Amino acid sequence: MTSSLLAKSTFGVVGLGTVISGSIYFGKDLVFSNKPKTKTSIEELIDKFNSDKRFASVSATDHWKAAWQAYIEDNKSSEKDAWNIDGWIQTTISEETVKVPESFIQACEMNRSKEVLDKNDVLYSQVVKYCTRDALVRDLINETGDKTLLQKDGNFRNDAHWKAAWDLYKTDNSDTNKWNLTNWPTIKGQAEVPDSFVDECVKKSQTPEYRLEQSIYTEVLKYCTKDA
Known part of the structure; x- marks a missing residue:
């Protein structure tokens, strides 16, 4: 009888210890999950994950024409474009729209400095697509x-x-x-x-x-x- 009670007491202590240690474990998870994730500039991420790319210079006319056409194509069905380019209207590619607005190039300069969580961010993909060229x-x-x-x-x-x-x-x-x-x-x-x-x-x-x-x-x- 005494042995049985002792065994039950022992299991009870062990069980309590398990619960306590489990609580501590889950408590750590909770603490770490609430820790804010570090953000990194898009420019730094491109250096790390897209070493085959370089940012286009302001004077790279051919690049900006192609990039602007791609931007129009990607946003043509939207009343509001992704980057809020000044003077944006729903349009299609034509001789007139090949004239690249300065605000589009400036948006590239601004967005490359913005910080995101990782390379899966939509803005990261957009900057790579519109603002970079192949490394030579x-x-x-x-x-x-x-x-x-x-x-x-x-x-x-x-x-x-x-x-x-x-x-x-x-x-x-x-x-x-x-x-x-x-x-x-x-x-x-x-x-x-x-x-x-x-x-x-x-x-x-x-x-x-x-x-x-x-x-x-x-x-x-x-x-x-x-x-x-």
């Missing part, structure tokens, strides 16, 4: 800061930096022609820098790319730049 090889070179892209100016054929780059390409391609430059049998023996080589540098530097390990980046870095 030239962006990667400019961002590293160690090298500067060579420019095609009026005197490029006799420019010392272009000549050094051309000589290096010829040395590396004594038995090949990796960039498939036109008239290779003829131009590979000349000291003067050919247009085809410089044009290929310009073309490759404008190619979408965001990974430093890709060959197109390393080749442009090697043959189309000079020390900063």
